[in-house]
Amino acid sequence: MTKHTDDKQLRRSIRLLSSMLTRVLKHQGQRDVEESVAQLQRRFAALMRDNTPARRKPLQDVVERLDADEIGQVVRVFNQYFSLLSIAEESHSLGQRRQRQTGHFWPGSFHDTLCTFKESGIGAEQVQTLLADLLYLPVMTAHPTEAKRRTVKGALRNLFLTHEQIDGSRQGPGRKAALERLQAQIQLLLRTDEVRGRKPGVVDEIDTGLFYFPLSLFEATSKVYRNFEESMVDVYGEKAAAGARIPSFLKFGSWIGGDRDGNPNVTPETTVLALRLQAQAILMEYARRLDALRGQLSHSYGLCELTSEFSASLEADRTALGPAVAELARPYLQEPYRHKLTIVKYRIEQGLERIARRLRGDAEPADCHAYPSVAEFLRDLRLIDRSLRNHGDANIAELELHDLTRLADTFGFHLMHLDVRQESTRHSEAVADILGAALGIDYRAMNEGDRLQLLGEAIAAPGGLMFDPGALPSATRETLALFEVMASSRREIGPDCFGEYVISMTHHASHVLEVMLLAAQCGLVGRIRGHWYCNIGVSPLFETIDDLNRIEEVLNDLFDSPTYLTLLKASGRRQEIMLGYSDSCKDGGILASAWGLYRAQRRIVDICDRRGIRCRLFHGRGGTVGRGGGPTHEAILAQPADSVRGQIKFTEQGEVLFYRYNNMETAIYELTMGVTGLLKASASLVQPVAPDNPENLAVMDELARIGEQSYRELTERTPGFLDYFYESTPVGEIGRLNIGSRPSHRKKQDRSKESVRAIGWVFAWAQSRQTFPAWYGVGLSVSTWCAGRSERLEQLRTMYRDWPFFRNLLSNAQMALSKSDMELAREYAGLCVDPETGKRVYGLIAGEYQRCVEWVLDVAQIDRLLADNPSLADSLRRRDAYLGPLNFLQVCLLRKVREDDAGAGDSPWLNPLLRTINAIAAGMRNTG
Template identity: 65%
Template sequence: MSPTADYDDKALRSAIRLLKLMLGKVLKSQASPEVAAIVEQLQHQFTVLQRDHSPGRRQQLLNTLQGLPADMMNEVIRAFSLYFSLLNIAEESTQLQQRRHQIEKNKHYWRGSFHDTLLAFKDSGVTPVQLQVLLNDLNYLPVMTAHPTEAKRRTVRGALRNVFISHEKLLHSDVKGYFREEALERLHGQIQLLWKTDEVRARSMGVVDEIEAGLFYFPLSLFEATAQVYRNFHRALVDVYGNEAAARIKIPGFLNFGSWIGGDRDGNPNVKPHTTALALRLQARTIAQEYLRRLDNLREQLAYSHGLCEPTAAFLQSLERDRELLGESAIAIERTCMQEPYRHKLSLMKFRMHKRLELIDQRIAGDSSQTDAVAYNNIQSFHTDLCVIRESLISHGDRAIADRDLLDLIRLTEVFGFHLMQLDVRQESGRHSLAVAEILASALGIDYLALDEDKRLEVLSETIAIAGGLGYAASHLSAATLETLEVFQVMAQMRREIGNDCFSRYVISMTHSASHVMEVLLLAAQNGLAGRIGGQWYCHIGVSPLFETIDDLNHIDSVLRGLLAQPVYRALLNASGMRQEVMLGYSDSCKDGGILASAWGLYSAQQQVMAISDSEGVPCRLFHGRGGTIGRGGGPTHEAILAQPPATVRGQIKFTEQGEVLFYRYNNMETAIYELTMGITGLMKASLSVVQPVEPDRTENLAVMSELAQLGERSYRQLTEHTPGFLDYFYEATPVQEIGQLNIGSRPSHRKKQDRSKYSVRAIAWVFAWAQSRQTFPAWYGIGSSLEHYCAGNPERLRTLRELYKDWPFFRNLLSNAQMALSKSDMSIAEEYSALCSDPEVGKRIHGLIAAEYRRCVDWVLEIAESDRLLAENPQLAASLRRRNDYLGPLNYMQAGLLRALNQDSDNESSQSIWMKPLLRTINAIAAGMRNTG
């Protein structure tokens, strides 16, 4: 990031003024007359309160709020919410313009672009041959999840996309006069439409809604963004390494997408086996529709005539095979294009793709009995047809045409196949143990749960190898076990129906032993997904153990080494041809032991996993279960990848993209290109160890962090587990219970109803609720006290930490993220929420502990960064947070007041109270203002 002196937000301020003016006009014409005035009054009163914290100033603000009836408050909150949405658009479109200006000035592009990255590679001595080695191993795999942290309705997201497009056009200097007036009118109309679109969902989201919400981003932005990413990479490759070298480098499919939506059943009783099948079929329909659209475009473009071009023999043979396959159907299709060979071929291809789409639609409707020999039944045949066309075009001198839209479509087939996203299935280990116990009892009379770990592994290894599976009686199995087995049946069926790559991994949460992985393989073997035939092992499923809590992270060595020591498991892993994948959970480890223990535990775990991988000779990929916020492993992807331990990434990274992160990264195609590029270049930089030696971490640095993590964990656990009244404070001084009524997801916010323990509340709701009340302490609590205790008047230790901040990406990223989270906290506002506690003494005491640690964190982070204010090194972000704060503050005061009113409204069920709807609106608005939720 540029230094403060170089930061110029003139263009951004101009964009904000324009959008704010538009919003003001809409409010004056469409809202109650007083709304615009009240919004400005509240914003002004809060700004004054920040300068002068006197009781009188606070009371002025409260008086303005207390006089507002519920319907007026609804409109005021919506105005604030819309302001944040427009502010986000102003920032996003201005950043896009800045990147375009950089491209116009020089080919170096922005920091983190492909050109910038490849230039640095070349300067550091990376040869074209080494680059090819790196690219061959490269796999960037973002995984969409349905974790409920996206508070915006799909309708609102679409409307915001339209506002972004209109506003972005206005930033072009050549839009003048009449055309500018027309653009301004369009923008005004779109903002007015947003004002009249309710942002709060009227009904709860089901799993199908979540599946469709995830698919929404592909036709909107991700198909074209993916094509552009590959095109940009090739252009940068030619610019940096030259035409001759670039021609020798093969660009493989280094980008893929994954999903948990419809496959993640851990803790979500609404995800059934048929849901998993539906998710994959809806994905298959989405990509088939895109292929049809692009085939149509190519058919329009490739109007070559016989006699004016000479297609290759391979192309003509391919065309003839299609005609024979389609028989009489071909006659009607080709009537208008017999003189145009490429249109002829593409018309027949479109017919075959349309037949595939018809089959998918029939299966979605519930009829799986139909087949069609004409339809494309595997991606390889479709990909081959496209490549035959390209090679033919190149043969008669039309490479420039072949390498545009046609090559884009070829790239898309390599990325998306016929499955669109590779679906992960996830379930908790206990479900598998019970299912295996019932099956073994029925088939062999074995009391599995009474066995120790060694005996379990022995039994599992032997029974996996039984040809045809175990002969158990289904009537002896519980409904839960039958459902667990049905999941594997669906996996086998979907691989046949959609393709071998439609699933990525089967993820086991709460993996505590090697037997938990082997249990999944035994269940898979009952449905032909794994086993041994004729002495040969086969395996069509990959299993990923998930380590979530601090205790889980400490057991990685015993679980992973125990697993890889099993000859049967090694044989199955080899037969699958897959890398061993290990998933690390960020959210629960942070909720469990605090940010320092979590961050360091995860860092150490990665080193440990890769050390085991190396010693066992088993290639391994890490799967990072990151959330949107810092407290759940969030933060900028590029920096996060670079902060991983040296030589642990190795070309492969897989990570979850959760909730609101999908909206902010992928709702606009231009931003999607930027985000994907930054992630891929971060992966490339972090993977240099594949072709060049890298410096390992210094032993003394590891020792320092280990001590800091222990101190931080002790401080965090003291607060969250050993401080009387803490959990009462959480439930009474945050809107955690009301978040569950937002209808933003199908998953319950608690594992067990009525259980108010730290374990029961899900990490998403935990972080979301603290953020709403401006106490983002999961992202920083324990850092201040650990730094203070570590230094304890020792200047030498302070110098050591300052050096770490300058030189160690992990430590720098940790404290940079803490600065971001600290900047989003406000202890004065948090005090308003603390007053909601039924026991005032508890509220005051817990708030005092959090506020004291906040001050320690700020003081010590600034001391180590040698800075006079938070985010001094990121002035753009600092300015953004300041802009938001003047509007966030009044919303927080409103929310605290509404929570109090809801508690006092004893005449109504809380959900029926007139205060519930405005309260839910404040949750949406604050989420928009803070730009993250869970």
Template identity: 70%
Template sequence: MTKTADDKELRRSTRLLGSVLARVLKAQAAPKIAATVEQLQRGFTGLHRDGGAARRQSLLNIIEPLEAEVASDVVRAFSLYFSLLHIAEESTNLLKRRRQTERGGHYWPGSFHDTLLLLKQSGVTAEQLPALFEQLLYLPVMTAHPTEAKRRTVRNQLRNIFLTNERLDDPQVRGYYRQVALEKLHRQIQALWKTDEVRSRSMGVLDEIESGLFYFPLSLFQATTRLYRNFERALADVYGEAAARDIRIPSFLRYGSWIGGDRDGNPNVKPETTELALRMQTCTILQEYIRLLDELRGEITHSYGFCQPTEAFLASLAADREALGEAVTGLERHYLQEPYRHKLALMKYRMERTLAQAERRLAGQADARESHAYANAAVFMADLLLIRDSLYAHNDGEVAELGLRDLIRLAETFGFHLMQLDVRQESTRHSEAVAEILAALKFRADQADFCVDYRALDETQKLALLSQAIALPGGLDYDAAALSDTTRETLAVFRVMARMRREIGADCFSRYVISMTHAASHIMEVMLLAAQSGLAGRLGEGWYCHIGVSPLFETIDDLNHIESVLTTLLDLPVYRALLDASSERQEVMLGYSDSCKDGGILASTWGLYQAQRQVIAIAEARGIPCRLFHGRGGTVGRGGGPTHEAILAQPPDTVRGQIKFTEQGEVLFYRYNNMETAVYELTMGVTGLLKASISLVQPVRQDRTEDLAVMAELARIGEHSYRELTERTDGFLDYFYEATPVGEIGQLNIGSRPSHRKKKDRSKQSVRAIAWVFSWAQSRQTFPAWYGIGSALASWCAGKPERLQRLRAMYREWPFFRNLLSNAQMALSKSDMEIAREYAGLCPEPSTGKRIHDLIAAEYQRCEDWVLDVAEADGLLAENPELAASLKRRNAYLGPLNYLQATLLRRVRAGGDEAPAESPWMQPLLRSINAIAAGMRNTG
């Protein structure tokens, strides 16, 4: 049965924001703009209702006469509406959660209170909780993939509008104060209307680094401390105050980044870029520490005579004064009677010196050491703990639990590095580097055995040679002048890693990710290159290792070979010795994007599910702790979807307290542009992790063998169907490049990374998964997220009604299968085959456009029919009325934009290949890409 959504408050908020936008357009835009927007809406509504040729022509009659400048402003009006609608939805959802929290009980579903109550009801005792909590690690990793269509300036403006709208939701804001807030809202929306949302220049890596750092002072510092406080409060509420006192929730939240470290396919990321990223991260967190130390000075104001600090604290204060000498004479004179303010003043001074040192290094000054700077984050943490312990010692623990506790949490979470940077490079770069190094060896008796043609060796021979070379003390001696520029740059990356570990701390890097890992030798090649910079090797009789490697398995073929690669790797004595020496978990990264582009959603999803089971089983059989790293995108076609449900859909007993996953582009904006939303999103991820990790403390139900067999068969059929379309259908790739805006998306300037691995290569393998999904979504044929599901379900059930009952039981009882079909429903809801037909008309060969479109449309209908039949639902997203209503609200504005975009594409392309950027229609076209991305809340 279809659920209904109560959206009275949302409608009120939407009407308010819409009315302000209408007034802004009336005052600031040409009169034709608002009228055209209204005409397009009415025209599309009529077309959507009966779909006749006359209705379509009537809509086109509104679009065709539009001049480029008018079309541009019409698109901007639609885009601004989507942004305001998102603000209304976000504010309403926050309001609902606040009210649920005020009422108590379970709070909102997925909250800490709700989750701990469910754990308690399932039999998890307070005594078992430490075993669960101590294993936790939640690690979202920000990436710089080009999927965020909003400029940072626009994001700032939207943040301001959100805050003003929040104030208007406050019932205490009435009369004069409400009028003031309304006037402010009007001015803010007016300012946004006058702000260009399209970038005028290409994004560089520096822009991407700044964009990732943007969210920390905006929301994530505060959201991080709020998350822990909510967790602790819920623990006391559910398990009691005594349990909460006895059980410390460790600092399990970490943040990662690929920005400045991901060089796979991005020639703009150099070794110095990695240094730049880490130093900018350091400056960001040090600035926050300085701000918070200043706040603490106003909070911990105890005076001598009213408290007795511990001897350890007083000794530390005396040591600081002696070490800092005259530098702090002026600083401390106001605080000589207040021991904690005195200490905090000196700590702030030292942190300022630490920041000054970091800023000079950032500016390229080699000799940038500061004698009064903190040596590392551990020394800073020791000072904070001294203050905490001293406060507790004289019965002022409650004061320690204020801002000091939050600062300790931040120091534990961020250190001096802020985010743990992953470095990523493609495997062939390492193979070529190793081959060149071995060919350039100088004659030396102890390395005579390595003078071979590395490329000519088989896998077994390579592994033997690499194992022997890694164990060679002091590394290989080679002629660096004989190496190519590419290999020298590859080696420079490892030198940077070694230097930055010494400068910032051992935690500044997470893993070295190897994309396109096809063999165990690909991992060992990286270990050999690392050994040349002192990051790994043998010293005397012992091994050392300061680098962790994460093989990335991306394609369907890679997933099928994951068992042989990992088994070979983990059984290598040298690699096992290095892994043991590092005291780190083995991390394995799984790529959702390329596997889905390669073999379709069913083969990808099932291959990833099986791979997780295999990885954990292989590691467990060898007694090796293992963590999975999920390379998810924003859309379902790239592994996206709600994080909470996605974690719960992992195979039983594979999460085990730890999860790491990529977050990118528009996902960062929607989750982290506002603090309370950031708290909610982080909470939903962590509570999903808690539920999925219950196997650490009690047995969990394993997957049914018969369900696994059914999924394997469905995946086989689905992959065949997908490959038939994308690889064996004549004209399909022509259709992709002609019936979507993939070529024009490159003009958007939304990332430093090329959309194709090889220029002018129009193969499916060359186009990046992000551009692949982004382009199909723009043209409202989001088939990468569902194509093949309908064919698989229909084929497997053909003539056998009992099989449909089997599928229905799987949907009810198996989280993985339910999540798969739920995500498919969301993607199907964002598709529109009638709108896609308009894009198909862009193909120069009409018969090709019609033929490919008909194939996609037929599978769309088949998929919708069968998914609804299995889910026993009477409409898409019937079980998620809020999402269904949100998509419906957007569609009234998306539809006209799609028809307008198709017209703009036709006009830009009519000019031929000569300087399309000079076309007067290019600017409104780029705006339409931004606007549709905002409306669908997905890009790549």
């Protein structure tokens, strides 16, 4: 009964928003656009029921009747519908969670998770063991880039908030005003161009990454900690919870401004800019919260008993800062906490002024009173906290002061740990140049063993190698400049401003030691009086199927290096190892990728365990299933048993940031689900877990082998396949949409599978409703392995029921299959220059689609895709009525634009075509 009521409420919200959109169109005098939208929907639905020339002609007539501007307006209406639908669905999900909680009782919440722990015998002391080293680290990246403009995201945020007011209010003047405001906001959205007029630069991407913190993440982070603390008390009792220490387990990372792999626009200067803008953002938040806190702590002398350490600190501040703060503090001389907070805020503002001067390139004053480190800022906040508790105001200390202290402990003065990423050959070339200039050694001619020995000796050279930097090639000078920036930025911002140095395309252990040698030349690594120091952590990234298979060899060679082990010990770091989902899936298909990643994780953990090395896995996940995407909670639980161990790091890419963090309460939910997934996956730290079933592993070996073979047969050995990709999808046109600073191909004019980036690969197939990278080979592998043997089908059903990895794999495949539409894909196949190629390749994809659907349903024992996830199935179904006509329009526009391009003329159809790309991405809720 509850579900029916909930669905009814959702339908009511959708009707309200849709009617508002219609009303706005009429108000703007766009009845013809409204009618065209309705005609396209009706006639497309008729075509899908009966795909005959008689049904196709009426639909074609509607399209041909519209000029470029009219098509653009129609597409914009479709796009706005998807945005409004997403608002209704997000609000509905939020309402459901509210109904389930007086505390925090929704599935996956902290309360729910701790109750499960308690029932399984995990006590409060064991929870403390889990918490001791807990780290949840999402890393924001600039790719795949968000198709929505920031202006549009802000408008959608306002719409969401107004809809929330309407949804929670009864009839009356307040509701009437909110409805009027909602209509005005939809009207404004229709007046705002969703397509960017220019390609964003790296600075724009940095700004986009920072956008979500003041919008939602600062407050969401505070509330996540509070909810956990309250749930500990609710589940384990106040006494047990009081003895537990919940560390600041949430940290955030970024690649924006640090990821230079294949992006020539990321320079050492942009890296410095990113760090300074991050520091500015967090200091501004501290200043804002200090104002609020000063307004609250109005205690007067004589009415509270200050601790002696607080009084001494305040006196020391007066002495040290004296005239600088005398005027600021004058109104608060009788109010000690306000007096202290005025001084604290002044020092934060001094830090802001210092950053502003550096951003402008101005000289800094000699008497800057900024905090030298976040540790001193935290010391002052904790000083106030202890003094408040000393005179019986612990409950007051637990309010805004507690939240500010949490944020300072979480974000420091750097906000996010900035990872740096570069491709391995850049380091190899730079090292070869340096060794040639310093020692006259031909590094390029050496084998791997000799390279490792030489690099170990060179890293240990006192003072670094001697060479003339000016004589080096410009690319090598720029590479060295980056390491110099890392050294200087650590001094300027703080030692935690950088995360790891990620090496993409790591093929050998020498690739890691090369980075260490470059770091040594800039003072990040070295030895003083026999004591080693290391201020950089290196994360090798394994991306392709071959790389995943070579992990054991590379790691063993790396850990056999005495120099590297010494540096790892000196840094006190875990060994972080990054796994690339995107390229491995593009390379060998979803089965080979998923299984290769699973086995790689197991091997990494085993290698590190044998050598007594702590490790952390860094998951390079994208937004779509074909790039490792999917629900975070389930993805964490699907990792190999006893491999997570309290820490996880993963990329948050593109549109995922918008859907998770554009609204504060959704951000709380997403962060909570990720952390509770981490807690559950880390239970092996406090109780034994069952190892993987060897029979399941053997079955997956076979399925992955067959799946990879069939995927490579299609993508690498099918004549005309790449022609089909470039002609039947809008991959080329996506490059003309201003959504990112990174080139869509690694090499211009190279149309090979290796050259196209995984982002463009997945994005283009999704646009043409052929999401096969996320499922191709699943049907063939299962059918081949079962081969009519019923006992094998039963074994797969057992694996689906009992093994989180296999269940997650097939659940994600279901989601991707549901987003495919082979009838629409046939329309795109008709764009191929050679019709026979189009029919042949399309036939292979469509045939495997049908086989996948049949076998997935059989293994999962359901009668339709997503039968066990009805809310997602309903969401996709609601979009289909609008997505289909959009796809049909896109095919027509692709044909027109390509005909115009062949004639070397500017096409009037390009702008509406780009709008369809935006709209379809919004409808499918992902770009790549």
